[in-house]
Amino acid sequence: MPNYFRANVDAMASYIPGEQPPRGTQIIKLNSNENPYPPSPLALAALQNIDGEQLRRYPEPFGGEFRQAASQVLGVPSDWMIVGNGSDEILSIVIRACTEPGRKVVYPMPTYVLYRTLTEMQAADVVEIPYKEDYSLPLDELIAADGAVTFIASPNSPSGHIVAKADLRKLASHLSGVLVIDEAYVDFAQENAVDLVQEYANVILIRTLSKGYSLAGLRLGFGVANPQLLDGLLKVKDSYNVDAIASTVATAAIIDQAYKNACVAKIQASRNQLTTDLKNLGFHVWDSQTNFLLVQPPQNNAEYLYQQLKAQKILIRYFKQPGLDDKLRITVGTDEQNQTLVKALGYLLQELPTE
Known part of the structure; x- marks a missing residue:
């Protein structure tokens, strides 16, 4: 097949966004930092x-x-x-x-x-x-x-x-x-x-x-x-x-602005609670001023946890690149979504053998 592209385009890698399951899919989506609440x-x-x-x-x-x-x-x-x-x-x-x-x-x-x-x-x-x-x-x-x-x-x-x-x-x-x-x-x-x-x-x-x-x-x-x-x-x-x-x-x-600020306040409160819950599971959690958390699992098994959560229809973000391949990025969802995530992580961590 002929090469139609400029040399720099041919050589570059495509940007890979977070997974977007089809509408109506029963899944907890915490991978793209979307707001869990409806628009104004x-x-x-x-x-x-x-x-x-x-x-x-x-x-x-x-x-x-x-x-x-x-x-x-x-x-x-x-x-x-x-x-x-x-x-x-x-x-x-x-x-x-x-x-x-x-x-x-x-x-x-x-x-x-x-x-x-x-x-x-x-x-x-x-x-x-x-x-x-x-x-x-x-x-x-x-x-x-x-x-x-x-x-x-x-x-x-x-x-x-x-x-x-x-x-x-x-x-x-x-x-x-x-x-x-x-x-x-x-x-x-x-x-x-x-x-x-x-x-x-x-x-x-x-x-x-x-x-x-x-x-x-x-x-x-x-x-x-x-x-x-x-x-x-x-x-x-x-x-x-x-x-x-x-x-x-x-x-x-x-x-x-009143509606936006009310939703932001709920997300900030949920972020604080999720931070506490993940720390209680042994995760290292970086301070965040966003609607997501960067976390490091206690057993440095980020990719494994990402895959296991995905199998349970919970999507979070894993970056397979230096400096991030031992970490996970988790969007702050509703309190119910966050608790489902925390419970799933707790079970996964209990199943892992300890050294």
């Missing part, structure tokens, strides 16, 4: 009220309705925002606009592996700098690398930790390229870095409605940055990248 009633009502005229016409090309609503929530001018088909598209826009062969994309590892995939698509240079054992930021190394784009996920996946704002501020002030602060999980955290975009022209903050707002299936995310930075990014944005349904539903969801 206001969002569902907005969806039901979509009319044919909204579908007949092209959508507003810049997501203006959503930008206005998000502006009120974040206290940032609406023209400081770019809206995308999920936050992944905003990440892709940054890479397409700012990188090329010979330009570096830098980030600490382990983190969101899509950064590597997007960089390889553009044949730019990947520079991965290991996190320290305690997940403190390798600040000096990141500054020295001085990438055209530097990605920092805060809170980070899969570790769940938040990066100190002082470290982000130091990075922004020392880098000559763009600093992307990926705040996909910020709704579950104690602080955010939205003020840095007004302090530094090279910072873009990226958010999603997939996690805190229970809209992973909708695909809407946005970036916040100085308009001068956005001007360059908008040049490579698809003409109508956010559909009318997504914009309308997301607008209703982000306005309903």
